[in-house]
Amino acid sequence: MSGPDLLFYLFATLSVGGGLLMVLSRHPVSAALFMIVSLVGVASLFVLLDAFFLAILQVLVYAGAVMVLFLFIIMLLDVGPEGAKASRMKFVSGVAGLISVGLLLVLLLDLGLESMEPSDCTADDCDSCGESAAFAWPEIRDETAANGSSLVFSPSVKAFGFGLLAKYMLPLQVAGFLLLAAMVGVIILSKKSKGEESGLNQ
Amino acid sequence: MNAITPHHFLVLAFLLFGVGFLGVVIRRNVLLVLMSLELMLNGINVALVAFSRAGANLDGSIFVFFIMTVAAAEVAVGLALLVALYKKRKSIFTEDMGLLGN
Numbered sequence: 001m002s003g004p005d006l007l008f009y010l011f012a013t014l015s016v017g018g019g020l021l022m023v024l025s026r027h028p029v030s031a032a033l034f035m036i037v038s039l040v041g042v043a044s045l046f047v048l049l050d051a052f053f054l055a056i057l058q059v060l061v062y063a064g065a066v067m068v069l070f071l072f073i074i075m076l077l078d079v080g081p082e083g084a085k086a087s088r089m090k091f092v093s094g095v096a097g098l099i100s101v102g103l104l105l106v107l108l109l110d111l112g113l114e115s116m117e118p119s120d121c122t123a124d125d126c127d128s129c130g131e132s133a134a135f136a137w138p139e140i141r142d143e144t145a146a147n148g149s150s151l152v153f154s155p156s157v158k159a160f161g162f163g164l165l166a167k168y169m170l171p172l173q174v175a176g177f178l179l180l181a182a183m184v185g186v187i188i189l190s191k192k193s194k195g196e197e198s199g200l201n202q
Numbered sequence: 203m204n205a206i207t208p209h210h211f212l213v214l215a216f217l218l219f220g221v222g223f224l225g226v227v228i229r230r231n232v233l234l235v236l237m238s239l240e241l242m243l244n245g246i247n248v249a250l251v252a253f254s255r256a257g258a259n260l261d262g263s264i265f266v267f268f269i270m271t272v273a274a275a276e277v278a279v280g281l282a283l284l285v286a287l288y289k290k291r292k293s294i295f296t297e298d299m300g301l302l303g304n
Contacts, residue, residue: 008210019225022225023234023238035240045214045248046251050255051251051255051263054263057267058270062240066274069281079233079294093228100227101224108213111212135207138256138257138258151260153260164267167261167264168264182275183278186278189285190282
């Protein structure tokens with residue numbers, strides 16, 4: 001087992017373990033901190049996959065902006081841990097969680113057992129049967145040119161920007177409008193209404 | 203990376219998605235439900251980037267970029283809604299939001 005393989009298992013444990021601790025921790029603040037651990041683990045998995053720009057975005061946007069916003073709201077509302085107030089609700093959610101985890105485990109076992117052994121595919125649908133036993137990641141070519149209509153994977157930001165501004169120009173503008181709409185919506189939602197202001201003055 | 207195949211990344215993405223789904227189901231704090239949703243989106247992102255790298259195609263990575271944009275907007279609006287809800291109800295637990303129940 002070589003170095004990158006060990007790194008994969010390390011970061012996979014970090015991300016899934018952080019997620020599990022986030023789901024199971026009682027206090028919201030510690031849950032948010034475990035969530036940051038999980039997000040940083042996912043960012044390092046992106047580095048292992050040569051998607052450096054996405055790793056930086058993951059740390060900046062998720063672990064930076066989104067989680068800071070979460071922590072800010074948690075501390076603003078000051079909710080504290082979930083009380084044992086509604087035991088019936090707890091029972092129902094526990095049963096639902098058990099059922100869903102059981103279903104997911106069945107699916108995972110199916111997924112894990114199905115494709116661990118090399119599949120003996122027929123010759124008519126794939127011409128590279130030998131590659132399924134020992135998978136080889138494709139070589140990275142440092143080029144930004146589009147190959148036909150599909151973009152070639154490259155770790156550089158240049159290729160990313162080229163794809164974003166050439167092929168995905170309209171989705172990029174739609175995403176910008178989405179962010180604008182979200183900003184306007186947040187401002188309207190958090191603005192005080194007239195009745196609330198007069199209620200505060202009384 | 204010799205022994206690591208996209209299959210490993212797929213199982214990992216599935217695990218992340220499953221853990222997030224478990225959080226959405228069992229947690230009763232709406233803030234933590236939103237956080238678990240983020241975890242589910244991260245599982246999807248891992249799968250997309252792994253397929254994009256394995257297929258030597260940049261489209262999957264660019265899609266991850268758009269998913270991040272939409273998730274950030276969703277979190278901002280969701281948290282603003284949550285604060286407005288807290289002002290009205292004085293609680294953010296899901297058991298206090300059974301308007302249809304009783």
